[in-house]
Amino acid sequence: xxxxRNLTRRKFLMASVVALPVSQLLLRNATAAEVLEQAxxxxxxxxxxxxxxxxxxxxxxATDQLIPAGGEGKAPGALETNVPxxxxxxxxxxxxxxxxxxxxPFPANLPKTLGYQIPFYPQKIxxxxxxxxxxxxxxxxxxxxxxxxxxxxxxxLTQLQKDEIDFTAYGEDQLKSSQFFSQLLDDTKHGYLxxxxxxxxxxxxxxxxxxxxxxxxxxxxxxxQHNVPYPLGPVSLLGDRA
Numbered sequence: 691x692x693x694x695r696n697l698t699r700r701k702f703l704m705a706s707v708v709a710l711p712v713s714q715l716l717l718r719n720a721t722a723a724e725v726l727e728q729a730x731x732x733x734x735x736x737x738x739x740x741x742x743x744x745x746x747x748x749x750x751x752a753t754d755q756l757i758p759a760g761g762e763g764k765a766p767g768a769l770e771t772n773v774p775x776x777x778x779x780x781x782x783x784x785x786x787x788x789x790x791x792x793x794x795p796f797p798a799n800l801p802k803t804l805g806y807q808i809p810f811y812p813q814k815i816x817x818x819x820x821x822x823x824x825x826x827x828x829x830x831x832x833x834x835x836x837x838x839x840x841x842x843x844x845x846x847l848t849q850l851q852k853d854e855i856d857f858t859a860y861g862e863d864q865l866k867s868s869q870f871f872s873q874l875l876d877d878t879k880h881g882y883l884x885x886x887x888x889x890x891x892x893x894x895x896x897x898x899x900x901x902x903x904x905x906x907x908x909x910x911x912x913x914x915q916h917n918v919p920y921p922l923g924p925v926s927l928l929g930d931r932a
Contacts, residue, residue, distance in 0.1 A: 776890030819870030
C-alpha cells in the first residue's frame with residue numbers, strides 16, 4: 691500500500707473533523723468512528739480518481755449485488771461501507787499489483803492451482819472486464835450492466851463466474867470472464883472487511899456487524915467464550931473506536 695497517500699487521506703479526514711462545530715459533536719454524543727464516518731466520502735458526491743464514469747456505474751451496481759444491504763441482522767452492504775471507494779483508490783495506486791510477475795509466457799487454460807496467469811495488472815483486468823461485460827449486456831439485453839434489473843444483474847454475474855460469457859467473441863483472448871469476476875469479488879470482500887484507513891469499511895460498519903474487534907491490542911479473554919456477544923466495539927489501525 692502507498693503509506694504516504696493513506697496518511698494524507700487520514701490528515702484530510704481529521705481536518706474535516708476539526709472543522710465540524712464541537713458543540714454539534716458533543717450534542718450528538720458521537721463516537722470517534724461516527725465522526726470519521728461523517729467526514730468520509732459520500733458515494734453520492736464522491737468523484738472517482740481511477741474509474742471513468744461508465745466504469746464507476748458498473749462498480750457501484752456490481753458491488754451492490756455482491757454484498758447487498760440487509761440479510762441476517764440487517765448488515766450494511768458494499769455501498770454503505772464505501773467498497774467502491776476502496777477499489778477506486780487501490781487501483782489508482784501506481785504500485786498496486788506491480789508485485790505480480792509479468793515476464794510470461796502465459797499459456798491459456800492452465801489449472802487454477804498455478805495461481806495468477808494473466809498478462810494484465812489488476813487495473814487492466816477491470817478496464818477490459820467492465821468494457822466487455824457492458825458490450826455483452828448491450829448485445830444480449832439492450833442495456834449496460836448498471837441499467838439492468840436486479841435479477842438480470844445477478845444472472846450476468848453468475849455467467850461471469852461460470853465463464854459463460856465468452857470474451858473471445860469480443861476480441862479478448864487473454865482474459866476470461868471468470869478471472870475478471872474473481873478479481874472483482876476478491877476486491878469487494880477486501881474493501882468490505884479492510885481497515886477503514888484504506889477507503890472501505892466506512893465507520894467500521896462491517897466489523898460491527900460481524901463482531902470483529904479490529905486492532906484491539908488484547909482480547910484473549912474472549913477467545914474461548916463461545917456464544918457470548920463480544921461487548922466492545924472495534925478499533926481501527928489508526929486508533930479510531932466504534
